[in-house]
Amino acid sequence: MNDMLRLIEPLIPSLRRYARALAKDRAVADDLVQDCLERAVSRWHQRRLDGDARTWIFTILHNLAISRFRQTAFRGNHLPLDDADDSALGQPASQEDQLTYSEVLDKVSQLPEEQRGVLLLVAVEDLSYAEAARVLDIPIGTVMSRLSRARERLLTLMEGGGERVVPLNPQLRRVK
Amino acid sequence: MTDHPITEDDLHGYVDGVLDGARGAEVAAYLQDHPDVAARTVSYAKQRETLRASLAPIAEEPIPLRLNIGRIIEARRGPRISKWVASLAAALLILIGGAAGWSLRSAVQPASEGVLALAQEAGDSYSVYAPDRVRPVEIRASEAKELVNWASQRLQRSITVPDLASSGYRFMGGRLLSTPHGPAVMFMYDDDRGTRLVVLTRAMTVDQNMPMVPHARGAVNGFAWADNGVGYSLVGPAAPDVLHSIADTVRDQVKRGI
Numbered sequence: 001m002n003d004m005l006r007l008i009e010p011l012i013p014s015l016r017r018y019a020r021a022l023a024k025d026r027a028v029a030d031d032l033v034q035d036c037l038e039r040a041v042s043r044w045h046q047r048r049l050d051g052d053a054r055t056w057i058f059t060i061l062h063n064l065a066i067s068r069f070r071q072t073a074f075r076g077n078h079l080p081l082d083d084a085d086d087s088a089l090g091q092p093a094s095q096e097d098q099l100t101y102s103e104v105l106d107k108v109s110q111l112p113e114e115q116r117g118v119l120l121l122v123a124v125e126d127l128s129y130a131e132a133a134r135v136l137d138i139p140i141g142t143v144m145s146r147l148s149r150a151r152e153r154l155l156t157l158m159e160g161g162g163e164r165v166v167p168l169n170p171q172l173r174r175v176k
Numbered sequence: 177m178t179d180h181p182i183t184e185d186d187l188h189g190y191v192d193g194v195l196d197g198a199r200g201a202e203v204a205a206y207l208q209d210h211p212d213v214a215a216r217t218v219s220y221a222k223q224r225e226t227l228r229a230s231l232a233p234i235a236e237e238p239i240p241l242r243l244n245i246g247r248i249i250e251a252r253r254g255p256r257i258s259k260w261v262a263s264l265a266a267a268l269l270i271l272i273g274g275a276a277g278w279s280l281r282s283a284v285q286p287a288s289e290g291v292l293a294l295a296q297e298a299g300d301s302y303s304v305y306a307p308d309r310v311r312p313v314e315i316r317a318s319e320a321k322e323l324v325n326w327a328s329q330r331l332q333r334s335i336t337v338p339d340l341a342s343s344g345y346r347f348m349g350g351r352l353l354s355t356p357h358g359p360a361v362m363f364m365y366d367d368d369r370g371t372r373l374v375v376l377t378r379a380m381t382v383d384q385n386m387p388m389v390p391h392a393r394g395a396v397n398g399f400a401w402a403d404n405g406v407g408y409s410l411v412g413p414a415a416p417d418v419l420h421s422i423a424d425t426v427r428d429q430v431k432r433g434i
Binding site for chain 2: 004005008009012013014016017020021030033034037038041042100101103104105108119120122123124128129144147148151154155158
């Protein structure tokens, strides 16, 4: 139990950040993190002792997020008004040459789901390529190719404001 | 410069700072010679910084209560404890229930032995014969001597008829009854208002000497006891305290008679 507290607690800020960047909506993201923590607590004894707690718990979170997105894919992206206001008010003061928090979230959300996960895990959450491969359950080569495509696409999205390129809607891509 | 050509993976590794020192230096040297690739790599690095800087505030936010891991662990442990407590409580209840059931077995279930069985038999007799307007007794009070002889013979002991006149009840007569514990004799009394009382007596094999115990069935009360192997039960629709004093009278007379 103490192990659990000691190993999981420091990861919660990262988990919230990853969930928020994936889900965009604060309430949805925190729901995911809560589910993730409850699952981690209840399955703590199933964790492989030689495994890394961070990789393990990010795997739980990622899988919860993916299944949540698949459930909501047909309903579209739900963004309650309260939370929209909240995140708009809560964003840090924008710098001239830097995109704001919500703008970045917006651009990131236009990435295909599988590219988004890789980029966030590697570039933001500092997982190694091997760890990201374990979280996403894909070969490391796939991590590299998705990372490459994610960076290219995000560059296009950020520079062009999404106008030159018609972004593939990840929600629409799911419906097939 | 080694023989390994620079790959796309190396560029990303360079941006993410995961290359070892030697390979990093090789990529840096390569980028010096290839400005277009360098420009692309720099945009990756800038993008990385933008992402990290803009998403950092999320991780700085205070953790909401519902994401408090200590509480989640407690919440999970809570049900476990209460589950344990619940099963312990259930086990205790079963034990208590069992013990109570065992100790109350005679009160809850039809009493099969002793004065409680006698009390039940008396109650049954009362409910069958007391409402009877045609022939509540088989042998009338006028033939009391015949009844006493017959009963004494069947019960194999000297039987006397209690006199309840002091309590306002007249002896009406009686009859011989069968019980699961052998023959019994029933005496019936009534008062001026027609209220009837019944005394049932028989030999006891269980509870040969037993203090008086009250019993009740609806509005009908009763007291049962046993002395020297003979049991008595007085049953009637009188208040328990009234009936109790009548029962005491019966008991005194029986004791004196013996």
